[in-house]
Amino acid sequence: MRSSVIIFPGSNCDRDMDVALKKFGFKNQMVWHNDKSIPKSDLIVLPGGFSYGDYLRCGSIASKSKIIKSVIDFANSGGLVLGICNGFQILTETGLLNGILQQNKFLNFICSNVYVKVKDKQNKYFKDLKKDVLELHIAHNEGNYFCSNDELKSLEDNNQIAVTYCGEDGTENETTNPNGAIKNIAGIFNKNKNVLGMMPHPERMIDKYLSGADGSLFFKNILDNFN
Amino acid sequence: MKIKVIVTLKNGVLDPQGKAIQQTLKGMNFGNVEDVRQGKYFEIEVKEKDEKKAKSLVDDMCKKLLANLVIEDYKIV
Numbered sequence: 001m002r003s004s005v006i007i008f009p010g011s012n013c014d015r016d017m018d019v020a021l022k023k024f025g026f027k028n029q030m031v032w033h034n035d036k037s038i039p040k041s042d043l044i045v046l047p048g049g050f051s052y053g054d055y056l057r058c059g060s061i062a063s064k065s066k067i068i069k070s071v072i073d074f075a076n077s078g079g080l081v082l083g084i085c086n087g088f089q090i091l092t093e094t095g096l097l098n099g100i101l102q103q104n105k106f107l108n109f110i111c112s113n114v115y116v117k118v119k120d121k122q123n124k125y126f127k128d129l130k131k132d133v134l135e136l137h138i139a140h141n142e143g144n145y146f147c148s149n150d151e152l153k154s155l156e157d158n159n160q161i162a163v164t165y166c167g168e169d170g171t172e173n174e175t176t177n178p179n180g181a182i183k184n185i186a187g188i189f190n191k192n193k194n195v196l197g198m199m200p201h202p203e204r205m206i207d208k209y210l211s212g213a214d215g216s217l218f219f220k221n222i223l224d225n226f227n
Numbered sequence: 228m229k230i231k232v233i234v235t236l237k238n239g240v241l242d243p244q245g246k247a248i249q250q251t252l253k254g255m256n257f258g259n260v261e262d263v264r265q266g267k268y269f270e271i272e273v274k275e276k277d278e279k280k281a282k283s284l285v286d287d288m289c290k291k292l293l294a295n296l297v298i299e300d301y302k303i304v
Binding site: 102 | 243244247293297298
């Protein structure tokens with residue numbers, strides 16, 4: 001499976017993502033934001049970080065980059081596009097995903113391990129995933145997912161909510177919501193479920209001795225579904 | 228020509244920074260403060276002499292970049 005990771009000025013999880021993808025057998029390439037086209041890929045990843053220093057709104061400047069037109073065309077033709085953290089913010093600013101990531105409710109930068117519940121498995125990312133709750137890592141200041149009531153209803157009706165913050169046992173409530181996101185939302189899909197944006201970083205959970213291994217399940221699952 | 232734009236959060240959208248400022252003001256004994264909303268202010272120098280045309284150009288900029296209409300309103304002043 002061929003993948004491309006887009007690098008923006010200020011991306012800082014691009015190399016972690018490269019390491020993770022290669023570890024599980026993706027043929028990964030790094031692509032600069034100023035390029036016009038993307039090499040042939042089965043998966044495009046917009047990595048985490050602080051593109052353009054989070055100026056104006058997180059992800060807003062990156063969403064106007066030269067490369068983004070190719071990303072949108074790829075997504076609209078059904079290609080898999082994964083945005084992690086700042087990548088998720090960029091995807092909402094391009095309009096590929098609904099809503100926006102606002103500043104965390106309690107104004108704090110959050111850097112911690114969290115549990116997320118996989119809400120939908122009818123898609124190429126989570127189909128046949130062995131677990132329902134994953135332990136992943138978050139590190140963000142703007143992860144407080146917000147959308148209008150109509151958009152939320154549409155997300156729910158189409159099963160576009162991908163992952164939600166929860167406890168180790170899968171309980172979802174206010175105490176397991178780190179940032180104030182509506183309905184504990186940690187990640188969503190577009191309507192066709194080929195575009196996934198999420199705040200947690202699976203690429204930081206690929207070694208059971210260093211951090212945790214649930215990110216490994218995520219990447220292996222994408223590969224298994226592709227093959 | 229200089230065009231000025233104010234971008235604010237829509238009514239009903241949580242503004243944690245505004246809330247923090249409000250609480251701080253209260254703590255400083257500005258007891259009459261009922262609500263604070265924080266926004267952004269832009270001054271845009273446009274190469275255009277016709278005010279109507281300049282404003283219409285900035286309006287387009289607001290829709291496409293300066294404001295995110297999911298949560299923000301803008302006002303050209």
